[in-house]
Amino acid sequence: MNPGIYFSNHSTDMKPSIKISNITTALIAALLLTCSATRSYAQGINEQVTVTAAFEPAIPESGKLSISPSPDETVVKLPVMTYAVKPLQMETTLKPDNITPVKLVGEPVKKLYRNYARVGFGNYTTPYAEFFANSLRSKTYSFGVHLKHLSSSGKIKDYAKSSNSLNLVEVNGQKYTENHTISAGAGYRRNVAHHYGFIPAETDYEYNEDSLKQRFNRLNLSAGIRSNYTEPDQLNHRLGVSFSSISDLFETRESLISIDTRLDKRFELFDLTEYQVLGLDANLRFTGYKDSTLKQKSSIITLKPSISTEFEEYRLLLGLDFSVQVDSASKVYLFPYAEAQVRALEDAIVITAGITGGLTRKGFDNLSDVNPFIQSILPLRYTRERFTFYAGARARAGKYIDLSASFSTSSVENEGFFINDPAAQLLNRFTLVYNDGNVMKGRFEAGYHTGERIRIKAFAAFEKWSLTNDEKPWHRPVSSFGAEGTYDIQKKIVVKAGFITNGKQYAKLPSPDRSGDYLTRTVKGYTDINLGVEYRYTKLLSAFLNISNLTGSRYYLWYNYPAYRFRIMGGVSYSF
Template sequence: MNKKIQILSILFLGISQFAFSQIKEEKLILNKKREPEIKKIEKKKTSVETIKNYPPEEKSQNPVKYNITDVPASSDFKTSTIQGEDIAPKFDGTAQNNYFQFGMGNYGKILGDANISKTLENKLEVGADVHVLSTQGLKKEYPWNSKQNSGTLGAFLNSYGDKGKFNVNAEYGIDNYNYYGIYALEPSSDVDLKQKVNQFKVNGYYDFYSNEILNDVRVKSSFLKDHFDAQENQASILANFSKHAIDIGSSGISLNADLGVGLETLKTDFAIRDKNSSNFFNTSLSPKVTFRKGESYLMLGSSFDFLNAKNSSDLWDGQIKNNKTYWFPQAEFQLAAANGFKFYGGVDGGLKLNTYSEMLQANPFILSDQFLRPTQTKYHFYFGLKGDIDETLKYDFSAGYGKMKDIMFFKANSLFDNMYTLNRSAYNFANTFSAVYDDGNVSDIKGSVQYFPLANLVLDGEVRFTKYDLKNYENIYNVPLVTASIGAKYTMLDKKLLLGFKGIFASDRTTNSYQIEGVSDPMAQNGMVYQSTENTNDKVGGYADINLSAEYKVHKNFSIFALGNNLLSSKYQTYKGYKVLGAQILGGVKITF
């Protein structure tokens, strides 16, 4: 096994040494199977393609859908290694929607993954999928429980009519894990560190084939509850109105006019510690006009947000109310010298409601009691160069600078009391984090590349540099200065064997941490109390996470696969105290039908 892993490692390191990219959005492009779109500024978050003026009859004969998957370091407890194509690539053009796969590996890892769909006679596609991932955790690293299991169960419906397409999907997800990152105390092995999060989502989307008047409508909703009785309800609707392709004389310039109208509501209630409660209602308007000639264009617009906010907490009496109107600039240009060279630049901004749900996605070890505050990007200037050279090399390089208010990041918590006892709540071992906010400036440089040297070989890569200059904090906590990734997928043996590689890298990060010791106190019940000392400039080391995958088609309906995650076996930490799994080898079978 070790020799095979070494051979695969040498192979993929050799073919991917020039690439830099991390795919966080999957976008399908018809008629160009060798030309997947690289990750870019556009943020498509629908469950089906968004292609205008597409013949509904032709569309119904080849329904497609895609998922957007945010892939953190693949060896983290919270990561499913079965949902990102960068970790386990699929066979292009030959994959079937109906499949089931099951695998087992070290660390007690078990995965199950299934998808089934059917297109009915009335152009209606219905389907369901399920994902399950479980691990026993780091038993040799921690005497207490560090196991984790997660699962999602979803159903979807796609309909292709004469005037537009409709998609609705529902998903129930559960994460069951532990606050295992205790670094300052030594509790007993039977300490209760459990956290569990249940979330139910329903999303709907309707897209008209034409861009006349009503362009598309999107509806999202989410309902969350955790082990400590935190509850969050979120709903939003966005309607895009437009009038496109208005010719301006005989100049060859066309005009597109768009207006986005959005409503978003968020209500979050916490039941422990300070019992923070938040209630937000935001209305947004985004008018813009675009002048286009060929591949070059100039977009001018604005966005307005009308926010009604209410916050309450046991820390103060009564309720804090705030009604405020925001204006943000929106402009972008693109000068297309050729397909291979497109210069672009612009300015944007916006208001983002920070939710408990999104915080858990970024850091599952946060305390179940957060003060929620929206983040405001006052402005963000950017410029860049992108291109597609002979459908062989796609690239995008950009740099930007912005001014932000209430930048959200995570700060480590200390003990919530000084009682000299280990009989504590799961979150009271200096093992959780809380959101903090600060104003400041941000500078960013990004580069992404996809290279198609052969019809059966794809290389990709990304590198990102992000620097924050904050008003109050000397450093932004738990945010790396540089992140990068390289990847490759290669098919061989008449497309029966698919090999995949992904390397994910991050630089060192600054965090705060605590040293806790017992000191005598005659006034205390047992004569001792805990005393904590904060280190505001602690370091969590960077990491290199190397992943390999292979799938072999024994039969057109039967495959065997193997996944190797964190093959360098580095026990790095994503957050202080939280080591990830070491080298993981998982194998299994896949049945398609």
Template structure:
């Protein structure tokens, strides 16, 4: 090692000595005294060259840059940093709508119409409420073309008490109603001829109905007994008629071999009397008692739900002294074809319908107190259709039905007795009775409902019916076409509006004389005639404004387009009607 260092030192010393000697020799050859300048240097363009921005690299190999890797050697460090708690951004809240438990409404309109309502709801304690409703609607009538009084009145009061407990909920309710109407539907073409004017001027066609009821409901949260409801109703009039009805219905889940039968049990008792029938003074009495049981078994598999059951009914006709048994199908099914968009459904059911004076008077307040009342044997009512949701705000349903009914009640104009003086105010062709016939009905219906943000709702429904009667010439007073439209629109927080439209197609009615009491009835007189009641369109609308949380004002218009029309034969309704009023909401 030492010898190698010595050799290197000697080599360096030799190189330095050689360079120094060479410089001395060059200095010796130069003549520093005289410099002869022959011509100054004049540069030319060819001597110039451009320096390149990117010089050419003459290296044999161009080295590539090495990739640099950054490695972080982390290790845990104790930290005392505590982040601040996040705070939600402030959102502008809309004012909470104040909901009141009670309201009172009062309005006045044309034809001296008065409309009033009061609803009260008070919480007595936890799960304990009492409610009361009082309503009144009256009008002086004065319809053009009527020869007698045509005013009406409808007043009622309903009370209820509800108690919610841990295992059950029960309610008691009751009420009273008074209605006053007039048999004003005199056949105008007979006034002055068959019906003298002096008789018409002194005719008191007023009559009223009284309705008192008491009932209750109970619902159990656990156990096989699910609930029951009971009702007792006393209905009558100022013509000496009276009717009592008591019905109770219970719901029980009966376990059978680890399965459950949903069973409904019904008891329905009806009895009543009329002072006379239409043609003589013989009293009319009726009494029917029904017991029905309807067990149903539900089967579910994927998208299919089927309810299989039947209804067995026992009828005791107290007046006729007859007992009968009826068996009806009680089957229904639904199948989800396409989730909630398309749902197919179908059913075939039947029942023994308990007709009553109260039901007839509710449908047609111009009935006479001389009715013959029997139940209707609805042998079956078959329905098929589809329903579903086209969107979250759009629902639809389309269905077709066919039903067969024995002793179906049809309203028919009471024919005028010929050949003897009318003893009652309803014997001038101005009242209605009921006739029974075996009727089969084919029906088709379509329905569309729109609900957008709870500010706009729209419902449209149309129905078509085709009737086939056995004994009667026509299905009296039953329309082939019916349609309805309902709309409510919350325009702003203050303004609201709504409308409803009812369309009823043509109906067939019977008019003329009854010759049963007079064998000498002239043969050249056509005793009865079938007339066609024209269709009608009843448009009603309302608009209102909320003055504040408590006060609102409204304006209503009824029968806006059709004018005076006949809902029943010779019973013209009020034409354009307007009513204005106010509503006040409050709490105790």
């Protein structure tokens, strides 16, 4: 169908209909303008007009503009700027405000009293008295006196007389100067014991009570000086001299002169750490010993140079121990020692590990202090600790809990162990046997405290020996543990409680026929529970009641040496 335009006229409505070809758009636009004029005059006539024509599209030629734009070049000349700065002083005024000074309100200084006395009395006819006298606060000196008496004359069922006593006098003082502290002290201690470790009804041996008595008189004197510089680059020094002596009822005497000194100073020897400390410890111990059969003199000279340093949370110590044994034959020993320490979490955790060794002498003084039932004639030897590896840690868990643990393993030569002396007819005295071996020791402690109101401490320890010549470490408990606590009720009533448990130990006894053979006996372990109450009537006057071995059990401290059963003591204390 050819393209065209159709018009239709009606009296009431006129609707155009337009058909547009895709290729005739331009021509239709022109025809519409013409038809619009014709259509305006045809109103009212009912007729149809049809226009038909051929369409020939054409595109006229156009000329392309060839224009290349070029930028306009503009030259701008900057003027030379000249200027000058004229300093002007700004006038200011300062009017400071008044600052109210800070008032430091300190805690009131607690009043001190020069004297403190305690007296009491307990079962087994046990009188007790103790007295302390001390100087008050002073920046230039301090002085103190300590007196004590404790004795018991009670009996232990089935056993021989077991009376014992302790008398003690101690005096000490210190003088403080700008850079030094000078100290001096003296003391006297008198111990009386009886060798009651047998049952009279089971022996035919005749004895008297005076032959069972033993008395130790101890005297000690000491003096020393040490520096307390505040500047870190000073030569720190310490010197101490002491004298001690002991005698008993059976003509045994021992005297010890000891000189101890230390020097140390900071240096900057290498750049790995900020500073290093060089130190030197020197010790001389001269011992004179005499009993009813023997007289001897011996000495130990020790030099211990060391170097230590710190870096951040680490601390390191290295040194050598030169020990010389001087008696009938001189010997020289060398023991290296070292220690490393790490502190973490602001010293909340401290870990230490190291190695050490040394030379000591088993003396009559310290042996009789451990076991008052020993013989007066003893084989005294040097003990050499070949090496000891040790490690330990302590920690704070919050504000109220303290923890610590330690472990060590050692190789020891000539370690002394107590056995019942086969030369004693009643087997009621002890002598020493020496042995080589290895030992492992461990200890754990825990503490809880909330100020002064509640304090609790607990511990557990073990000691395991492996000996060369004996199967057991005689009279050494394998394990021990215990705890103690204090509860302060409104600073008026103080309650104390605790216990200690020692594991079993072993005793070495001669055979009944004294043929040279020995028997092994087991000393059972025990638990001792104690309880104490103190009532503070005033800040100066209080009363106390202490109970030991609360269960009243019979246990043995040494083979055939039972302790007192249920013990109770009451008394008063006063400060003035």
